[in-house]
Amino acid sequence: MVIRDFQSFSTHLDYLKDSVEPETSGQNADYIPTLKNAPSDVFAVAFCSTDGQFYESGQSRQSFSIQSTCKPIMFALALQKMGTDKVLEWCGIEPSGRPFNDTKLMEDKRPFNPMVNSGALMTAALLAAEYPHILENDFPNKEDGAYAKELCDEILLPLWRTLSANGIVGDVGFCRDTFLSERDTADTNIGIAHIMKAQKGLPPNVSTQTMIDFYLRSCSLTSNTATMAVVASTLANGGKNPITGEQIFSVDVVKKTLSVLSFCGFYDNSGEFFFHTGVPSKSGVSGIVFLVLPNVGGFAIFSPRIDKHGNSVRGSLFAKRLMSHFTFHSYDSL
Ligand code: GLN
Secondary structure (H helix, E strand, O other), rough: OOOOOOHHHHHHHHHHHHHOOOOOOOOOOOHHHHHHHHOOOOOOEEEEEOOOEEEEEOOEEEEEEHHHHHHHHHHHHHHHHHHHHHHHHHOOOOOOOOOOOOOOOOOOOOOOOOOHHHHHHHHHHHHHHHOHHOOOOOOOOOOHHHHHHHHHHHHHHHHHHHHOOOOOOOOOOEEEHHHHHHOOOOOHHHHHHHHHHHHOOOOOOOOOHHHHHHHHHHHHHEEEEHHHHHHHHHHHHEOOOOOOOOEOOOHHHHHHHHHHHHHOOOHHHHHHHHHHOOOOEEEEOEEEEEEEEOOEEEEEEOOOOOOOOOOHHHHHHHHHHHHOOOOOOOOOOO
């Protein structure tokens, strides 16, 4: 969609951002140093329309780890690569109503959905099972950590680069410090992986170590607010990057991914968040939030202080004010 009078739209976004800036409640995630020591006052907003119109404000080029915003992309890739039935055989699509790192599984032993850690770990395992060919014939014997690294370098990073318009707006990278501390503090994720292995088992030839390492590497990819707006806009545009024109995911895959984001993207705050915003969205504990406005564009908001659910306080507030100011809510057309 081309937004008419983009200048006045941008002025409104400036105004909304200014109105949210004084909100300083919440705290940085503190379980690893790179998140704990990130400057808490940073506040950035970016928007990319499905036609490539672009707005950015604040420290929108500052890098951060993408954390749980990796989850919908892993899920979309799994759907595209394996088909819906095979993915759903291993992972549910039900809101959990529970914290993102909860250990509980569904009655049928599948994780609730791919947007909580258990489901994302399972998606990582499914992808690991799906890509043995990159291992030059020694799968599954290659040392686990090396396999996860290869999956991240050969599959995920290039995918994120295409989603991010190949560096035209900003680039994606990998933060080794984040990954190493994630791994040092991964007891809950390790626990979840072992519970899943004990309950339903894992996809063929995938170890818990590969599953965990691949997931944590995905969380440790880096991006910035401007770039994340392009990623969100690619989803808003049915999988076609609005800047490069490349069709990255099929419309069907995006439709399914966005459906899950609508009711699972904000963990145990998903219902309340959708009630107010009415659009698919995803957050990460680094303080990033993205919103997908189908056929309109993608927003990204970054501010590191998070609430008790793990969602950026300013990101959530900006999203709610945005949606009450404009008519982007799914049901505003009524
Ligand atoms: N790396 C974090 C974890 O696995 C990501 C969590 C999040 O962004 N909610 O616990």
